[in-house]
Amino acid sequence: MIRILLFEDNKNLRESLSLYLAGTDGLWLSGAYANATDAVKLVRKYQPDVVLMDIQMPGISGIEAMRAIKKVNSEVKVLIQTVFENDDKVFAAICAGANGYIIKTPKPENYVQAITDVYNGGSHLSPSIAAKVLAMFQSQFVMKxxxxxxxxxxxxxxxxxxxxxxxxxxxxxxxxxxxxxxxxxxxxxxxxxxxxxxxxxxxxxxxxxxx
Amino acid sequence: MIRILLFEDNKNLRESLSLYLAGTDGLWLSGAYANATDAVKLVRKYQPDVVLMDIQMPGISGIEAMRAIKKVNSEVKVLIQTVFENDDKVFAAICAGANGYIIKTPKPENYVQAITDVYNGGSHLSPSIAAKVLAMFQSQFVMKxxxxxxxxxxxxxxxxxxxxxxxxxxxxxxxxxxxxxxxxxxxxxxxxxxxxxxxxxxxxxxxxxxx
DNA sequence: GCTTTCCTCCCCATAATTGGGGATTTCCTG
DNA sequence: CAGGAAATCCCCAATTATGGGGAGGAAAGC
Structure with missing residues (x-):
């Protein structure tokens, strides 16, 4: 049973995602919240395996929240989700220790796949994000x-x-x-x-x- | 219709994969070869969209072959497949411009997913590889x-x-x-x-x- | 043996940087 | 309005770097 904590400010997405995850075998949704203000406290309380974190939320940003969570419990896997493919955000998230980075999609199976991937110690990147990461990688290490x-x-x-x-x-x-x-x-x-x-x-x- | 060229020295895997890909809707397998000696020539002839390339083959290595292919046609997407998760190989493949990197799996659906991902301009990384890439990324930019x-x-x-x-x-x-x-x-x-x-x-x- | 490359060291002169002062104006904030 | 941060400018002196020569020894290659 993979214990999950969800942070997502969009009410619609939060509720539909909650419904889907809660109804999926092998997953256990501990809670779903509209902001990450009490993220650390909630992680301490529920001891989730995977945190699904929206990157842009009112108050504390997803990246800051992730950094705080990783500080108190580096074992928790954090999966960043966003609608943006902004280079800086991707970069910042990875540097802050994100275990995965997925673009919001109407297909909830993708969320389940990503969650199981990071739960099993791997990382999960949406194709467009993976392309960005590889491009950044190349630009850093390929010399003229x-x-x-x-x-x-x-x-x-x-x-x-x-x-x-x-x-x-x-x-x-x-x-x-x-x-x-x-x-x-x-x-x-x-x-x-x-x-x-x-x-x-x-x-x-x-x-x-x-x- | 995604045109595919396969390079894989293991006879068993090559044949079973050929069978599966050829029988999948939306994919068209142009050919399957046991080594990459004539890779460039074959790419010129068949003009594939995606090349599925084993990293370790007798004669020319998958990475060298990919580099040669990219040189003559940078539009071709190359998907590296391997049984190894060796850091150096992953690093070299990415620097040489790989569009994806997948660990050999008994589940052929994964291949199809990876092929469509790179065909659509994204990248596809197996979870364990993605984890390695993110780790390398972090180690480079950590102490900021x-x-x-x-x-x-x-x-x-x-x-x-x-x-x-x-x-x-x-x-x-x-x-x-x-x-x-x-x-x-x-x-x-x-x-x-x-x-x-x-x-x-x-x-x-x-x-x-x-x- | 001869040539080339690499490493070593020196001289000289000019150009550029560095570090220490101090000064004025503008703009913003408490 | 006082205080501070930012940007602008100047002087002076010492240090450092740059560019031009030349030259000898050791090792490697032809």
Whole structure:
């Protein structure tokens, strides 16, 4: 029996969803609320397995509520539901530890599927959300391959020091080489990266994942 | 009618899956192959909507094949299937542009669902894979705002310029303010971020997502 | 053996940044 | 209205970075 707690401000959706979930085998709806003000208290009281949380509600937002819930009980699975596919919201929800993110749908079977998925330790993302997440993922980790540059080991080492914000003097000390040598390496790095200042080199190094 | 191309080295799975997909309304199986050697050629010939690709096959790996396919036709949706939940493989597949990633299952309905999801422009991730992706996502963006600093609009603007590698003079020009003012703003930024050089400020700005 | 690459170090001069002061205006809030 | 935050500007001095040379040694490849 999967114990569920529902937070949804839309009266119509809340009631129809409550009816459906309560009538589904294997699910037990502990309660349904129009706002997340007492979310933490309610989680403490009912010890649900899964919390179904609307992201936009009057008062405390779904994300804030989730963060608070996770703080007192990190075992509770939180399933975010929303009508919006806003990038920032998705991003924020995931960073706050959402176990799933579903777009509101008129098909209640989807809710049941998502609930069982997260209950079993997995995550559930609506297709459109999954696409967004994968796109964000790619943009973060796929580097531009057309501008490949090869730095020597020493140059990489120096560049890593630069990314840490170290001055020539500090780098010289850290690498056990002279100030002049650091200077030389950095001149070479600048030439290879086609930049002419430390900040530029640092940015380029980070976005090319050279460090 | 969704046109599908299947690559799967396991004879048993390939044949049973072929049978199921071919017999499903709305799907059209263009072909099923035991390896991805001629994947690009086959994609050119059959112009499928969705390619179902096993990740581990003799000869060319599913990821390499996908990369090649995407290169010649980025519109083709590629659905990766595997028995493994290996982090590296998942990571590599996503970075290479996979539209979905499903764990092999005895339930063929899951395949159909995944195929329709990616065909409609979404992505489909098996719950266990979705959990991995979200976990990776969180680990990348977790330590954000425990050290929250508030920069004024102007300071943010200047900081953004610094991230672009601009010098004081260039920033002054870009913001239509004097060199001295840029200097002042940067002094304030350094104090707020607890740094004392441009490279440090840039790194901190990027990792705190202030820009 | 010769060439190339990499790492090392130095000189010089100019340009840029940094840190310390201080000052004015505007705008907003208590 | 007083106080504060924000944005604007200036001076000065010290430090740091940048760009231009050159040069020697070690290792690897042809």
């Amino acid at each position: 391959e057309q501008t490949y540059v090869s730095l020597t080991p020493r140059e990489k080492e120096v560049l890593q020091c630069m990314v840490k914000g170290m001055s020539y003097k500090m780098i010289a000390d850290a690498c056990n080489i002279s100030f002049s040598t650091v200077h030389s390496h950095i001149k070479n790095i600048y030439e290879k990266l086609h930049v002419n200042s430390a900040p530029e080199a640092v940015v380029k190094a980070l976005e090319m994942r050279l460090v | 705002e425990q050290t929250y600093v508030s920069l004024t609009p102007r300071e943010k603007e200047v900081l953004q310029c610094m991230v672009k590698g601009m010098s004081y003079k260039m920033i002054a020009d870009a913001c239509n303010i004097s060199f001295s003012t840029v200097h002042s703003h940067i002094k304030n930024i350094y104090e707020k971020l607890h740094v004392n050089s441009a490279p440090e400020a840039v790194v901190k700005a990027l990792e705190m997502r202030l820009v």
